[in-house]
Each structure stands twice: as C-alpha cells, then as structure tokens.
Amino acid sequence: MATPENCKCHTSKINSEYTCPSAQDFFTDKTLALTGGTGFLGQGIVEKLLRCCPNIKKIILLMRTKKGAKPEERLKSLIQLPVFDQLRETNPKFAEKLSFVSGDLEAEDLGLDQKSRRLLQNEVHFFIHSAACLKFNEHLR
Structure with a gap:
C-alpha cells in the first residue's frame, strides 16, 4: 500500500489508502524520451502512451542511423506501422507529438x-x- 512515506505522488486519501495519479494525469503536459522506440517493446510503449495519454506533450526518440536509413526516414516508417492503425483512426495527428534526436x-x-x-x-x-x-x-562489459 502506498503511504505518504513511500509515495510522494499521493493526491487524496480514500478509505485510509493513498492513491497515485492515473498515467493519463501523470503524463499530462510532460515530455518523455525513449530509447528503443523503433523496437518491439518501444513501439508498444509509444503507441500506448499516445493512445492512453492524449495530453502528453511530446515523445522524443533517441534514434541512430541503421542500415543506411537516417533517423528522419526511420521515424516516417515507424508511424506507418500497423501498431499505430487504431491511433491513426482516433487521432490522425498523433505523429505531431513524436520527434527524435540522433544518437547511438x-x-x-x-x-x-x-x-x-x-x-x-x-x-x-x-x-x-x-x-x-x-x-x-x-x-x-
């Protein structure tokens, strides 16, 4: 059970238990950076955050050039993947919240x-x- 001593995010006291904000509230107006955003796990994280936390400010992906494809090209390919089909239907402008920095x-x-x-x-x-x-x-190592 979360208590004031071990949970600094409590917002209200309900039935002697402290509650933390929902993910949707927690990520509102926040920017998140992510490594591995083009991988299997990363795609799921990006899709889930964009779908379930519509007020997230931005997700910045740390991306490298891979097999001759620059990060700009890889981001364009990423948003076309089937994992984003539902998001594309409900929020066609979801890609505006995605950006990248080149890194390795x-x-x-x-x-x-x-x-x-x-x-x-x-x-x-x-x-x-x-x-x-x-x-x-x-x-x-």
Whole structure:
C-alpha cells in the first residue's frame, strides 16, 4: 500500500489508502524520451502512451542511423506501422507529438551533439530506456 512515506505522488486519501495519479494525469503536459522506440517493446510503449495519454506533450526518440536509413526516414516508417492503425483512426495527428534526436547508445556520450543534449536536459521530464542489443555474441562489459 502506498503511504505518504513511500509515495510522494499521493493526491487524496480514500478509505485510509493513498492513491497515485492515473498515467493519463501523470503524463499530462510532460515530455518523455525513449530509447528503443523503433523496437518491439518501444513501439508498444509509444503507441500506448499516445493512445492512453492524449495530453502528453511530446515523445522524443533517441534514434541512430541503421542500415543506411537516417533517423528522419526511420521515424516516417515507424508511424506507418500497423501498431499505430487504431491511433491513426482516433487521432490522425498523433505523429505531431513524436520527434527524435540522433544518437547511438554504443557511442561516447550516446553520440549526442550539443543541441540534442541541451534539448534532452531542458525539456525531458522522464526517460525510458528500452533499447536492446540483438547481437547475441556481444561481450557483457
């Protein structure tokens, strides 16, 4: 049970239990950054947040160039995927809440330039890391 001691987000006391805000309320007017947004898990996170939290301000995806496709192209391809079909029907402008910064998790300083670093530092309220390495012979360093 959440109590004032271990839950700083309580909003009201109901039947001696404290409640936390809904996800929809929690993400209202907030910006979220996400790694792995083009992957299986990331696509689900992006779709769910955009569908269930319509007042989220923005989702910024950390994206790298992959197989010659630049992040701009990858974002355009991402929003066309079937996972976003329902969202496209209910909110055709959902893609306006998606943006990206070019980066690479394997590069020094995540491969971020100064402008992208400042954007993340100044605008992002929450960061979700859902990227994965699918090279199964990688060292665990």
